[in-house]
Amino acid sequence: MNNKPKIAIIGAGNVGSTFAYALMIRGIAREIVIIDKDRERARGHCMDLNHGMSFTRPTEVVDSGYEGCEGADIVVITAGAKQQPGQTRTDLVRTNTEIFKKIVPEVLEHAGGAILLVVTNPVDILTYITMKLSGLPRNRVLGSGTVLDTSRFRYLISEHCDVDPRNVHAYIIGEHGDTELPVWSGASIGGIRIDRYCPTCRNFRNCDREKALQGIFDNVKNSAYKVIESKGATYYAIGLSLVRIVETILGDEKSVLPVSTLIEDYYGVEDVCLSLPCKLGSRGIEQFLKLELSPEEQGLFKKSAQSLKKILEELEL
Ligand code: NAD
Numbered sequence: 001m002n003n004k005p006k007i008a009i010i011g012a013g014n015v016g017s018t019f020a021y022a023l024m025i026r027g028i029a030r031e032i033v034i035i036d037k038d039r040e041r042a043r044g045h046c047m048d049l050n051h052g053m054s055f056t057r058p059t060e061v062v063d064s065g066y067e068g069c070e071g072a073d074i075v076v077i078t079a080g081a082k083q084q085p086g087q088t089r090t091d092l093v094r095t096n097t098e099i100f101k102k103i104v105p106e107v108l109e110h111a112g113g114a115i116l117l118v119v120t121n122p123v124d125i126l127t128y129i130t131m132k133l134s135g136l137p138r139n140r141v142l143g144s145g146t147v148l149d150t151s152r153f154r155y156l157i158s159e160h161c162d163v164d165p166r167n168v169h170a171y172i173i174g175e176h177g178d179t180e181l182p183v184w185s186g187a188s189i190g191g192i193r194i195d196r197y198c199p200t201c202r203n204f205r206n207c208d209r210e211k212a213l214q215g216i217f218d219n220v221k222n223s224a225y226k227v228i229e230s231k232g233a234t235y236y237a238i239g240l241s242l243v244r245i246v247e248t249i250l251g252d253e254k255s256v257l258p259v260s261t262l263i264e265d266y267y268g269v270e271d272v273c274l275s276l277p278c279k280l281g282s283r284g285i286e287q288f289l290k291l292e293l294s295p296e297e298q299g300l301f302k303k304s305a306q307s308l309k310k311i312l313e314e315l316e317l
Contacts, residue, residue: 004030005250008072008111010103011079012036012063015119017045018239019076020061024049026243027057028250033068034061036079069111074246077130079103080120085229088178093311096120097129104133115249115284118143118260119242123176124308125315127260128273132317139284143260145275146172147241148234149180150258152223156216161201163189170194171258172220173275173291174304180275181300182217186291245280252282261285267298269305272312 007029009016013036020032032049036042042063049061062068069075080096100120107116116134118127118141127143134141149172151165158165170187174180187194198209227234248255258275266276266288279287293301 004028005073006031006033006071007246008033008035008069008075008107008114010035010075010077010107011120012038012042012045013078013082014233014235015238015242016076016078018235019078019119019242020045020049022239022243023246024052024056024059024061026247027059028243028247029059031060031062033064033072035064035066035068039063039065066106066110069107069114072111072114074117074249075107075111075114076117076119076242076246077103077107077126078119080126082233083121083224083228085232086225092121093125093315096122096126097315100126100129100133104130108134108136114140116141117242117245119238121176122311124260124273124275125311128262128308128312129315129317131262131273138262139286141262142245142278142280142285143176143273143275144238144241144245145260146174146176146180146258147245147275148238149176149220149223151237151241152220153182153216156219157187157189157194160212160216161189161197162203171277171291173258173277174301175274175308176260178221179300179304179307180221181297181304182213182220183291183293183297184213185294185297248280249282249284254279254281254286256280256289259285261288263288263305266290267293267301269302272305272308274305274308 012034034042046061046063080099118130123143131141153172154165154168157168167190171183172180189197256277258277260273260275264270277289278285
C-alpha cells in the first residue's frame with residue numbers, strides 16, 4: 001500500500017515544471033498531476049519527467065484537466081502571466097486576478113479538502129484573493145511569500161560572512177516584492193546575534209558593516225529583476241522553496257517558514273496577506289510568529305502592509 005501524498009500543480013510553465021522536477025527527485029509524492037490551459041505543454045513536461053523515472057523513486061506523473069485535482073493533498077498554483085523585464089509584480093495584478101477567478105472554483109470543485117499554495121505573482125495579493133474566492137479557513141490557504149527571498153538573504157549573508165547558509169537565521173518579511181524588509185534585529189549566525197557576531201569575525205577590520213548589510217539587502221530585493229534580465233524567468237530557487245514548503249506540511253514537521261498568510265492584529269496591521277515566519281504542519285499554517293521588530297522595522301512593515309492594502313482597495317474585490 002502506498003500512502004504517500006498527491007500534489008496537483010496548476011501551471012506547467014518554468015516554475016510549475018521546475019517544482020515538479022524537484023518534487024520528483026525528492027521522492028515524497030505518490031502522484032504529481034500537472035494542469036495547464038496549454039495541455040500539450042503539460043503533456044510534454046510529464047513525458048520528459050517520466051523518462052527520468054528510472055533514476056528516482058517511483059512517482060506517478062500525469063497531465064490532466066481539473067478533475068485531476070481529485071484527492072490532492074496540496075494544490076500548488078503557479079499559473080498566470082509572469083513578470084516581463086522591468087515590470088513590477090504588482091503590474092501583473094489585474095491579469096492574474098482574472099485568471100484566478102477561473103482557476104480557484106475549478107480547483108475547489110475537485111479538491112475541496114486540499115491545502116492551496118499560491119505562487120503566482122503578485123503572490124500576497126493573489127493569496128488574499130484565493131482566500132476570499134475559496135472561503136477556506138486561513139490555515140489552508142498560503143502563499144510562497146518571502147521563503148525564496150529569505151533563502152536569497154541567508155545565502156548572501158553566508159557568502160559575505162563565509163559561513164554555511166544553514167547556520168544563518170534571518171528573515172525577509174512583508175510583501176514578496178518591492179516593499180519587503182529585512183529583520184536585521186533578529187538575524188543571527190550560529191545562535192549569535194549578527195551585531196555581536198561581527199566583532200568575532202576575522203574580516204571585521206576590513207568590513208564596512210553598514211554598507212555590507214545594505215548591499216546584501218539591496219541584492220536580495222533586486223535578485224528577481226536581475227535573474228529575469230539575464231534569462232527571462234526565475235525558477236530553480238523557487239522550485240526548491242516550494243518543495244521545502246510542501247514537505248514540511250506533508251511531514252507535519254512544524255518548521256518555521258516565512259509564507260504569506262492572512263495577518264490579524266500585528267503592529268496594527270490586519271486583513272491583508274503578507275509574510276511573517278509561520279509554523280507549518282499537516283493542517284497548513286498552524287501559527288504565525290509575532291516577531292519583535294525594532295521601531296524602524298515596525299515602520300517599514302506597516303508601509304509594506306499599506307502598499308498591499310492600497311492595491312486590494314484599487315481592485316474593488
Ligand atoms: P510561465 O509563463 O512560464 O508559466 C505560466 C503557465 O501558466 C503557462 O504554462 C500558461 O499556459 C499557464 N496558464 C496561464 N493561464 C492559465 C489558466 N487560466 N489556467 C491554467 N494555466 C494557465 O511563468 P512562470 O515563469 O512559470 O511563472 C509563473 C508565475 O510564478 C508568475 O506569476 C511568476 O511571477 C510567479 N513566480 C513567483 C515566484 C514567487 O516567489 N512567488 C517566483 C518566481 C515566479
